Amino acid sequence: MIIQLNYDNEDAVIAFAAKELGEYLSRMLPCTIQQNGSGSEADLRISLSTHSEEKHDQFRIHMQRRNGYILGSNSRSVLLGVYHYLHTLGCRFPAPSKKYEIIPAITEDCLYISYAKSASFDHRGACIEGANSLENVLDFVDWLPKLGYNSFFLQFSVPYTFLARWYNHENNPYTWENTDGANGAAPADAKPSKKPYTLEDAVSHTAVIESAMAQRGLLLHKVGHGWTGKALGFSSVAWQAEDRPLTAAQREITAQLHGVRDLFCHVPLNTNLCYSNPRAVDTFVKAVTDYAGEHPEVSCLHIWLADDCNNVCECDECRKSTPSDQYIHLLNRIDEALTAKHIQTKLVFLLYLELLWPPVKERLHNPDRFILMFAPISRTFEASYDLSQKLPPIPPYRRNHISLPSGLTENLSFLQGWQKTFSGDSFVYDYHLGRAHYGDLGYVHISRIASEDIKKLREMGLNGMISCQELRAGMPNWLPNYVMGHTLFDEELSFDQLVKEYYQAAYGKDYQTVIDYLSKLSELGSCDYMNGKGPRENPSMAERFQEILKTADEFLTVIDSHRIPLSQGAADEGETDAPACNACAAFQYDSPFWRLLSYHRQYVLLLGKALYYMANGENRNASQNWNAFREYICRMEPYFQEALDVYRVTEITGNHAGLKRLSQDA
Template sequence: MRKITVTPMTSHETIRFAAEELVRYLNAMGNAATLSSRGDGILIGEYDTLGLDSSINHPLDDEVYIDIQESKGKISGPHPRSVLFSVYRYLTECGCRFLHPTSNGEKIPIAAAPMDCSIKERPSYRYRSISLEGASSIGNLLDLIDWLPKVGLNSYHTQLKDGFTFFERWYSHKMNPYKEAEPIDLPTATQYMQELTVEIKKRDLIYQAMGHGWTCEPFAINGLGWDSVELNLPDETMQYLAMVQGKRQVWRNIPVNTNACYSNPEARSQIVQFVADYSAENPEIDLLHFWLGDDLNNYCECDNCAKYQPSDWYVMMLNELDEILTKRNNPVKIVFLMFYELLWPPVHERIGNPERFILLFAPVSLDYTKPFKVTKELPPLSEFRLNNIIEAHGVEQNVAYYQAWKNIFSGDSFVYTYHFMTTGWEKDLAGYHLAKVLHQDIREFGKLGLTGVNSCQSQRVFFPTGLGMTVYARTLWNDRLEFEEISNRYFEEAYPGYGVAVEAFIASLSSKFDPVYVQMEVPRVDEAAAQRFEEIPAYIDTFIPVITKNLNHHDPAVRTNWRHLYIYSLLMKKCAVMFQSIALGQQERVKQELWPDFIQTFFEYEDVLYHVFDIEWFAKRFKSMQVDGNKHFVNYE
């Protein structure tokens, strides 16, 4: 047993936490590690504290620094967050693996002495983030935030002010027949968000907050989520809302989807003042997202608003917000969103202080069965027609809009993606093809000058495997890695001795459950597809003996992975029968018999899969698509 001392060189919360984490894992590996205040052993601190030079030019850029010889040396970085990354990177070099959130997803080598190690390395992308979506408990989110820095992800985005809808989706257990609804109210959701903030800042992660809601909250209308609500608003409030089809209204009774009358100076003033005050009240927020209403074709049509495009009014508000923040010496960065109507850049207005702002490119209409790759000349922008637009289609059209914005905005930009929106299963039931597309997409984003990715997704997308999230984290850190290198390594670490076999099994199922068919890009009734689906159960049966052989593996993390694969195999046999019936046109049988049996079986395993898969959100999305036949899922209750 090797005795090791670890010295945090400052009292900063994250530096102290990094040192404690190093001690905790070293001890779990069979060493005798202790915290020290004597300045000996392994020193943990920022570059300036340890007398190291930094070449980092941007305050949000990361770098890991490790120089350990014979259990002594320095673990450092340009700021506390990077120091924590360096600690986890060192533990990874020592053999630790962080396959999915919670301790059951961690492989810790026993009786392993710390390695000699020398690394100085920067990630490929500045922003490496996850955005809150789906259905989650507070435990799920705390586990995820704990996992992020272990794999080099540096940011978390909470998206809505109170996060109520994300918690309510989980605690209501609306689709699970085996669980009783648990009460959840707005104060509890607010408390949960405060707990998340504490853990985010404890790790010095880049905290991104808000997005939709600014067009309703300033007028005392709660923007809790995307559910339809009945409201009886006074005239003094209604005057500020967008006039659509001759009526000022809450758009489809969904506050966060509602735009305001942006030509009204008082409406703009109330919005930007509310945003500025919110930032002042929440100084822990690093990147504050200021978006307009969700949905499309819902902007104000009054005579004054119709004079300019929505993006002109948007930029006008951004400049008004910057003016207030500048007067207050508030350094917060404002993230503004380009999607739907806001894909068209402004005609008259320009952002006055680009350093304040970050452009968020959200190509929401992409087909995720295909890589994000420009293969032909960019088309001209289509003509803007107020409340009569069509979503951008294809990579080239989306990129054309992005380039048009970049022609007038010189600031930073990153992309908002939806690869794992819901759980990713509505695109690829095994996840292998989707992970490969994701890897290619991240590489392409960099070629366009995008400096990072914020993934709008379910928080639990580690079933049947964690390949997709591993690819996401590793490619954002090092986009020079080939997909095969990441995938081969992941499967061998998750299923030691059987990595090649499991990877082949997952890749095959990804192909057999054709992602193009699953994503409803081809006709539903297809005899050839029905034949392919009919063959899947027998194929799965050939691999079941390999799985059952490993269900009692000595390593708890590996044992958990095999158990998940076993449950997945049982579910996919049922799922294959369901898709076979869809392909044969037996939709009534699917609706009345096969879907209820499949999803009931899924929920029977929810306590086992709780940490790795969002069954509640998947069930809602998948039923809408595959059972009800709605290709374009809309979350309206």
């Protein structure tokens, strides 16, 4: 059949949506695609257009014989509509990589369906963390609208640190210029550069990423931390220490702690200013105004203070106010400066660390400029937000003696306190895939928590979520991001239904066996234990880790039943090229998900052992097994780099779970 796609070529996002629709349809059924054709021979003409330029995403899909349309409330919604339609036709986008896509064959009759959708929330996004190649970020950006997301947050003025970690090969001593697995070569992007990654490299990579976002109409969030360092004259694109002593002028505007004005632990990004000093405020305001003026492409500019706590100024003037009152005063000044320059950029302000305590006196003068962002970084991920209980009172604020709330109700008290002072737009910035996910070895638990959390956002008075996360979070699969994206777009979606859909696509006929297996690993693991909460020696956790080892061990027969025997030549080649302990990399499986599951099983066996010994109080064994785990994942990174962030899992298992300290003690 001939399918003609008609659209306004001037709109780059809709043109991209049409290209995507044409490409996927031509892979699903025998057809010829005409882009903006005028011939009369087409069997189906589909028009792609918008009826307005609303902020809220919604679309209507109407397909019948001869004619059809995808009509969006804005250009991005047309693209969201295209991907939603493809999903309805059976396409699955289960990972941020085209090699995992599932594109079914369909007949013409399947095309003819009609429905409309409106997004449940306006803020649906993710924020870059971890270590990433340019290709990793581009794959992620490409994936976002396929799941219903509409935003991406590139932290700092340039996301230098997240790219540099990959290109400078942090936490992985090996290089792999010529590593070819038997089952296809390691991806071309899996080649960390030997020359140091520069800020200029990051600037040019950022331009490529932002252009990919613009092509998809994704909302760009920028900066966050870094303004305090910037006001002091530092570049602030990483949590880097500075050795140079501050000048007198710099000292004057820096927070005073124990009678001294200096960088906090040498890190500008973690240093607060003396916000009662008008020169500190002026410098801060100018830094933001200049940046916003130079970057009209930014939709949401995040204005955050230092990324550490108990380090606010103790001078006599600052003591007359609270950090949050000083923050609101600063935000009002920024708003006035932007308004004077006719800059419309939305500003995101942050409830985090001492700023969790609501302001006492100050209020935002122009609430429409602002978006509230609640960041419960210290929360537990063992359970979802509990809205059924009466909230405890907010503890009194004690300057430089705060402790962070881990309880879910305590966290909600702070949010509610702020909501009494501000009723504008808002979202949660949450951390399911920030650290906690490494404690969930099956990823079913953390996905369920994300689903339950999202379904409570409305009641919490929040308009969406940005997930602060590792982008390479696919061990054993990418269910968490899949659930988040789809549920943020449609809060009515059943979690169990999404799991079934995902596993059927990934694992085929044995999907229920895999659900049972990974659910069991999830039940036995602990996000809190991995996050360093509770004692390290813990007999009940030791028992659970032992059970994890047994479960993973026994699953080998199922995985092996999905292994495809190689021809002798290929087998020889595979076994010589791939590293030791390599069944997952050296053999073929009937889908890339089974191959990944085989790798994941080895990962669970090695990490599980290290955690078991730690929980059992056997520090030397824990340390040795953590080293064996790291050796293995470092060697295997070229084969599975899109699924596991070796930099980050090393940091979390080492510093947060505590395995590094044990190895130093042992």
